Amino acid sequence: MNPSPFLQVHGLTRRYGGVAALDGVTLDLARGQVTGLIGPNGAGKTTLLNALTGLARPEAGTVLLEGENVTGLPAHVMAAKGVVRSFQIVRELSSLTVFETLLAAPPAQSGETVTGALFGRRKWWAQERANADLARALLERVGLVKLADQSSAMLSGGQKKLLEMARALLMKPRLILLDEPGAGVSPPLRLEIVRLVRELKAEGLSFGIVEHDMHLVEEVCDHVHVLAQGRALVSGTFAEATADPRVVSAYLGVAA
Numbered sequence: 001m002n003p004s005p006f007l008q009v010h011g012l013t014r015r016y017g018g019v020a021a022l023d024g025v026t027l028d029l030a031r032g033q034v035t036g037l038i039g040p041n042g043a044g045k046t047t048l049l050n051a052l053t054g055l056a057r058p059e060a061g062t063v064l065l066e067g068e069n070v071t072g073l074p075a076h077v078m079a080a081k082g083v084v085r086s087f088q089i090v091r092e093l094s095s096l097t098v099f100e101t102l103l104a105a106p107p108a109q110s111g112e113t114v115t116g117a118l119f120g121r122r123k124w125w126a127q128e129r130a131n132a133d134l135a136r137a138l139l140e141r142v143g144l145v146k147l148a149d150q151s152s153a154m155l156s157g158g159q160k161k162l163l164e165m166a167r168a169l170l171m172k173p174r175l176i177l178l179d180e181p182g183a184g185v186s187p188p189l190r191l192e193i194v195r196l197v198r199e200l201k202a203e204g205l206s207f208g209i210v211e212h213d214m215h216l217v218e219e220v221c222d223h224v225h226v227l228a229q230g231r232a233l234v235s236g237t238f239a240e241a242t243a244d245p246r247v248v249s250a251y252l253g254v255a256a
């Protein structure tokens, strides 16, 4: 039995000058599953993540979240609906600690208008405290709590990825979109990332993962969509998709 679609993307198009970064992408992301978004460089994977999280406005096409049309909604609205993407949050010259970095870009919260801040102070403080408690719990969960008071600039590549995941989790998502969680990560922390994704999936979280590390994709993804030249070329299990001659051709840069 196929899991029900959480997010349905139909005919999504986004151009940059003469380049169609997305050229009518149609695909689904299933509820409670890990969906890999793979494909050669320039295929449109990151643009798709951006279009799904309100960071790149599509020119055509639709995005349905549990059947609701959410096409082109801004990032904070998508986040409030439970769709968030990971970001590089550590700046190399940052003097912030790991804990401060996690809290620095506050999650979408009520009372974010000036009026709200003035008239809802008590609520705002309560929310700040709740965020801080949750942040500490998340650092514990991703294995960074011992580094909470160290400079975030000192983190390794893998630790930065874990902090980015904690940051996305702070927004209490239902669907997390991760951009290359395995890039620049040492083998032990790569295992930690795989463990965390599996554990969160078992708790009901849905994932969309853009990744070039095919071993990682094979390990964690229930399903993959292969993108090429702004379109979804092939979908299936990792084994099915990678055995398809069109996928081999796309990676080799040859038209099938």
Ligand SMILES: Nc1ncnc2c1ncn2[C@@H]1O[C@H](COP(=O)(O)OP(=O)(O)OP(=O)(O)O)[C@@H](O)[C@H]1O
Residues within 6 Å of the ligand: 016, 019, 020, 021, 039, 040, 041, 042, 043, 044, 045, 046, 047, 048
């Ligand atoms: N902000 C932008 N301005 C101009 N062109 C862009 C912009 N963002 C993406 N593009 C172009 O759109 C196409 C798709 O880019 P995108 O980054 O989405 O691909 P990708 O599949 O994520 O690639 P990679 O695997 O190399 O990260 C590329 O040709 C890229 O140069």
